[in-house]
Amino acid sequence: EDQVTQSPEALRLQEGESSSLNCSYTVSGLRGLFWYRQDPGKGPEFLFTLYSAGEEKEKERLKATLTKKESFLHITAPKPEDSATYLCAVQALGASKIIFGSGTRLSIRP
């Protein structure tokens, strides 16, 4: 069964303190791995998609990486506005649906 596990569940950082969020997955052939950001009361906002091991994507203070078993979302020198829940999702080959992990709630203190 395809599965996505995210850790930690919650992470509190000081402004400027870099860290990484983990997304471990098992899927019968990976079509794509997706990272979303979700703010309270809003729908998920697309950040990145990764398709093959070794691939990396960057956007401002965020960098996503992918291996055959997991993905990391690295956040460098975060700011309070980076506080949100970060969701990881995978899509299997031949499938139209994507499966979401439970998310990591990130809180950045000024």
Place this chain on the structure above:
Amino acid sequence: SAVISQKPSRDICQRGTSLTIQCQVDSQVTMMFWYRQQPGQSLTLIATANQGSEATYESGFVIDKFPISRPNLTFSTLTVSNMSPEDSSIYLCSVGQSGGKNIQYFGAGTRLSVL
């Protein structure tokens, strides 16, 4: 990316009633999806709605409880029928991007409370 509008944004309903949620997209899309997000939880797919065919429901979700319409390539509705407090949740519409990238874009969601 597509602009997705959901209505209503929130509602409070009585037990036993039904609510229809609308999802409007600013461009034609082949695939639309409906998700449920229970408080503090992640997203669970309810069904996939393709224009011109019956919706495909995920395990644990049935058409009698969550009927879906997809009359054209820019619009879909999800009805939550015979509601109970356990249906209190956020319901989200998403659309799939065409062209092979398979990215899904989401509406802001409908926050439903059932008393």
